[in-house]
Amino acid sequence: MAVKIHVTRPTKIELARLKKRLRLARRIQKIIKDRLSILVMEFLQTVRESAEVRERLLKEYDDAYKALSLSVGYHGYAQVEQALMVSSMAFSLHAATRNVAGVRLPTFQMEEGQETLSWLTPGGDSSLIEYASSTAQKCLASTVELAELQSALELLGDEINKVKRVNNALEYVVIPGLDATIKYLSMKFEERDREEVARLKYVKLLIEKREAYAY
């Protein structure tokens, strides 16, 4: 890739400034790489957890549907539907944020005691309906957990992309650009020095010639 040399003033002060900036860019790149590795680690961990929770959730849904169909088979649609219509549970969820390496991730927490509340109808149903309701309740807790993990995955993925872009910009544009500019300026100053030496030699030669003619 062609590297762009950007020189505002070809002076030694500018060269020193560029060298300082190059050091800074290299240090920042190190930190960015660290952050990237941490973010990737967190992302992979979230993927693993998400897969576990998803598997558990599928199993719980499976149990819940089985329990529901069992209760429907035993009591009939009418009674189960009636039980479902009158059943109610106050559900409250506390949403907050947590920070992971500069990324704000959501956290959802079911309010204390919500997990133990029952969805039972006031009339008091059969144990089959009770079991169906308790399995459905388990699904709810896992769904909340999965929602948190999924949103964390999306946000971490976005941030990883952003950090990768910054890292690539540093690695392939900024640092090579600074390197090339420093090299260009150094060569220019060396060339200037060589010219200066040649000029001095020429002047010395002229003076010597003039002195020789004078005698």
Next chain:
Amino acid sequence: MPTDQGPDDVIARYLGGEISTMNAQLPKVRKTLSELLHEEHPRVPCLDGSEHSFKLDELKFLASILDDRERDELLLPMIIEVHSGRSEMLIRSRQGVEAKVFARVLDMPVAVEKTGVRIYRSQLGSVRRTLKTATQYVFTL
């Protein structure tokens, strides 16, 4: 609009912002485990004005492995220092309660130094899995 700033200045400013973003999630104040356990929604304010919340399960887990005195000493969130170019990380600890927590989480003794507890990158996964909200990262050079 023409400006004196070259592209390098813009990049330098951007990179400065990048560094501040990385450590913006640091807590403004840290609270003890005992304090957090008494709060309905345990959280601490961060430097960027946001809030960092703690999971109750994690706090309960920490409370279960520590005694009353240690609960008063353990400051949360625990800060994991990530040094660039090093394979190990440091958890700043004054009282050494952190060492007990990490030894329990990792299920093995940890290297305790004057400045804190030293853990390795390979151990970080286990720590973060158990203490997602009770630990935070800080990036240093």
